[in-house]
Amino acid sequence: MKLLHVIPSLAKVKGGPTQILLEVVKALQDKGCNVEIVTTNDNGSEVLDVPLYQRVQYEHVPVWFLPRIFLPMKEFIFSTALTSWLGQQLKEYDLVHTHYLFSYAPTCAATLARWQNIPYIATPYGMLTPWALNHKRLKKQVYSPIERHNLNQAVAIHCATLEESRDVRNFGVQTPTFVVPYGVHLPAYQFQSQQRIRQLYNIGSETPIVLFLSRLHPKKRPDLLLQALSRLAALNHNFHLILAGSGESDYLRYLINLVASLGLAERTTMPGFVTGVEKDLLIQGCDLFVLPSFSENFGIAVAEAMAAGVPVIVTPDVQIAPDIAQAKAGLVVKGELDALVRAIQELLIFPNRRAELGENGKRLVSRRYSWSAIASNLTSIYTAIGQGKRLPVPR
Structure with a gap:
């Protein structure tokens, strides 16, 4: 099974989702998974100094970087190049896993995956909590019908906690959810x-x-x-x-x-x-x-x-x-x-x-919060989806 993870940005300044995804992919590789990431070269107010339009090793994982287009709605992180790449390359993958909500990359990937009959999973990263939905509320009210449709058409939604699973239901989404917490990068020991x-x-x-x-x-x-x-x-x-x-x-x-x-x-x-x-x-x-x-x-x-x-x-x-x-x-x-x-x-x-x-x-x-245990749970989920089976209960 060939897996593709889609995220708007891998910039460290974007916080938790970037670190989480990089660690997830490293752990999945250790389990023998064939997995890649596609994203933009966004780096907040700047862009990452990375090769574009080619598969590169970034932080020890395979990544495709495509150029973003800077828009006033900077959190949206729009990229026509990403659209073209997904349109051409998505058929090479057996399963797509999108990361984040209310942003162009995961929305585009979900839409194109449906058109090409490729199953996809979504990870919301806490974007459906009451506080998050009320923050920049007008934008999210406009975008919510699109996001709700994308989530309802997913084969599964990955939640980090039981509370997040409840947030998904409260958003009007009936797609099956599974709870696998994020792991923790153990800091290198620093003497004194x-x-x-x-x-x-x-x-x-x-x-x-x-x-x-x-x-x-x-x-x-x-x-x-x-x-x-x-x-x-x-x-x-x-x-x-x-x-x-x-x-x-x-x-x-x-x-x-x-x-x-x-x-x-x-x-x-x-x-x-x-x-x-x-x-x-x-x-x-x-x-x-x-x-x-x-x-x-x-x-x-x-x-x-x-x-x-x-x-x-x-x-x-x-x-x-x-x-x-x-x-x-x-x-x-x-x-x-x-x-x-x-x-x-x-x-x-x-x-x-x-x-x-x-x-x-x-x-x-x-x-x-061991990455190895988390990767094992995700691998079993991916395998079940690929085989058309019911989702296993993560342990």
């Missing part, structure tokens, strides 16, 4: 990470580091975290915040001004988008990880923090929150200021509590 990260950012050796590592976007609520830390600073708690990530320039300016107005400038570092060794250092060198998001389909960075033995604080809207609560791998609190203040305060005061939660998180990740 706590000392090195403090030297890198000039942080005192006894100062606990609070890490926020995600796209800087209103959905992720870094502003709520800043307000909570302002309260704790007024109570003379010792901490340093690392607010890592990239985002729209207007929102970045808002956050910078908020840091200053709350008197947190000397307690806050904003290193921008981080990857590679610096990202691994941040995750392994921090003392606690906080993501008070309005809506989060999975939260790859949260799982990476748990893999490194770091206790996490999340809201119930991070959809792996039930796993975190059951495993006692972190604190799940309402997305309200007082609740967040109390949770951070608890972990700042009690290092033994941090260590306990962190060890539980490592066990959770090794048991549930």
Whole structure:
């Protein structure tokens, strides 16, 4: 069976879906799958420096890159070249797996797959949560009938959590769903990470580091975290915040001004988008990880923090929150200021509590979020679809 994954962009600045898909394809290759990716050369406000119109090895996986056309609706990521490529090449594949919603590439791929009688699977990446549907609501209201039709015509929909499966049903989609969580890239071990990260950012050796590592976007609520830390600073708690990530320039300016107005400038570092060794250092060198998001389909960075033995604080809207609560791998609190203040305060005061939660998180990740196990589940799903059988229940 020859598989094609379709995604609008593989730019790292696009966050979780890019990393997830690259790791999925690597793991599928390890299982012997014949799998490729097709995408555009989008890289946010720029384009990736990659060969076009040819199969290349990118991050150790086979990828076809096609040129995007820049439009005012930049998240749509339109590409006439991708349309032509799919029209000509799609018949070479036995199954198509689309990634993301409300974007041109997966919509085009689903439409052309139907015309050519090729089965396709869709992964929504949390785009059907109530918060996500209300964000840029007019655009999504216009696009929703197209997306609903595409999803209803798919052979299956891949959900990362049971909650996402419910979101699919609430969107008016009756296609069978299967739940396979995303896996976690285990960071390369960084020797003396706590000392090195403090030297890198000039942080005192006894100062606990609070890490926020995600796209800087209103959905992720870094502003709520800043307000909570302002309260704790007024109570003379010792901490340093690392607010890592990239985002729209207007929102970045808002956050910078908020840091200053709350008197947190000397307690806050904003290193921008981080990857590679610096990202691994941040995750392994921090003392606690906080993501008070309005809506989060999975939260790859949260799982990476748990893999490194770091206790996490999340809201119930991070959809792996039930796993975190059951495993006692972190604190799940309402997305309200007082609740967040109390949770951070608890972990700042009690290092033994941090260590306990962190060890539980490592066990959770090794048991549930292994890429090898996830690839095995996906392979069984793909095989069943290719053979016209009922979907197996992932284990």
